[in-house]
Amino acid sequence: MKMINVSEKQETHRKARAIARLIVEKETIKLIKEGRVEKGDPVEASKLVGLSGTKFTAQILPFCHPIRVTSAKLETKLYDEGVIEIYSEVECIDRTGAEMEALMACGMAALNFYDMLKRYDRWIKVTDLRLLEKEGGKSGHVKLDYEFKGKVIYLGKSEKRGLKDKVESIRLIENFGVEGDVHAGTERQVSLFPLEALAKVPKEKFTFPLDQLTENITILGIPEYVLLPGKRLRIGEAEVEILEIGKEEFLEEGKPYAVSRWGRFCRVIKGGIVSLYDDVLIIA
Secondary structure (H helix, E strand, O other): OOOOOOOOOEEEEEEEEEEEEEOOOHHHHHHHHOOOOOOOHHHHHHHHHHHHHHHHHHHHHOOOOOOOOEEEEEOOOOOOOOOOEEEEEEEEEEOOOOOOHHHHHHHHHHHHHHOOOOOOOOOOOEEEEEEEEEEEEOOOOOOOOOOOOEEHHHHHEOOOOOOOOOOOOEEEEEEOOOOOOOOOOOOOOEEEEEEHHHHHOOHHOOOOHHHHOOOEEEOOOOOOOOOOOOOEEOOOOEEHHHHHHHHOOOOOOHHHHHHHHOOEEEEEEEEEEEEOOOEEEEEE
16 A cells, blocks of 8 residues: 655646535424524534545545645535535645545535434435546546436426326427427426436325326436426426426325425526437536
8 A cells, every 4th residue: 555656746726626415304404594403503513624624634544645725615505405515615736636625525514514413313314425626737627517317208298287298309498488388488487307206105196197297307317306496407408497396385186296296397598409318417
């Protein structure tokens, strides 16, 4: 075992960005926002822990070189749906990059969230710790194009309310919706349903065939917990932004049971054709 010799490398400006997530109960997010966590504010405390983690990376990881960190930032986002996102950005002027410091910042912040919240939420999940972007050094600028990838498995549209007709492709029009669909031009321009949400439907509520699930777009392969308000998706040629999850009033029977709770409603930010089996990418 040995550390890699970097003495021949040039000192250059380097930067790295990373992410981590925690999946928690909705009530846990409410506790944080209302300031009812007994140990204190986990958001600010976790920022401090994460930033401190950048300075101790080489002491914890024996093959990691000490670097001169010149800047470190940490941002958190709380989602009412039960998700905490942590983003870090670390810069240095040195012979090796800041990737491990950026990852350590997110990881340490996530563990501090866990520690401060565990008495309220026993089964917190820490997930998705990964590098998003790095620049500097021989490899130059490298950025993750997308974080998750899924597929379009159903498409539908209808000029009247009710079940939508299955189609092979649809045209999305910027800031309008699906061409030829009853909801085009309304606040909820495009309806999207992640098939993974069916895991939440009780057995006795499965009173509908799966082909009746067809909203405008039904997708498979992206974890439901990342399909949050504000996220942008590239679907075929088009791009949409998720505005909200579910409806104001939950319905109790048939397909509306699932859609009213876990359907995603989007606006079109870039028009284009969407076809069956097109890729679905989270791009922002």
